[in-house]
Amino acid sequence: MKYVMFVVHEEDATDADHASAPDVEAWFAEMRDRGTYVSGTRLHERETATTIRVRGGEMVVSDGPFTEAKEWVAGFAVLECADLDEAIEVASKNPAAHYGRVEVRPIHSSDTFE
Known part of the structure; x- marks a missing residue:
């Protein structure tokens, strides 16, 4: 089963939090070897986001993310895992x-919207 893994940046992380994290290149290497990493990419900073809403037939376009928060989606990965337990285990190592x-x-599982 395929899962998307959203990577969320939190501004209040400490230097100790960063220091305790495993190496990202080692994570990619392990997940590629296991066959669980399908694809993914980093995203530009939240300030580059554009939010689009249509209400009452009128389109409203806003600069920036849809929420005012200190956390933001920094990237994503598509994972191929046997089940949710494996997806959680893979994500916990990121x-x-x-x-x-x-x-x-x-x-x-559908490739198209109907």
């Missing part, structure tokens, strides 16, 4: 789990 947080969410 460095961002030490100084931010990671969220895993199953991807629908």
Whole structure:
């Protein structure tokens, strides 16, 4: 089953949190060797976000992220895991789990929206 893993940056992480995190390149190497890492990428900083809403037939475009928070989605990875337990185990080894947080969410099996 495929999962998306959101990597969330938290500004209140300490130097000790960063120092305790495993090496990100080691994480990628292990997950590629295991066959669980499918794809992913970093995202530009939250200040580059554009939010689009349509309300009452009118489009509203805003600069910046949709929430005012000290945390923001910094990237994502698509994982191929046997089940949620494996997705959690993979995510727990990602460095961002030490100084931010990671969220895993199953991807629908349908390739198209209907």
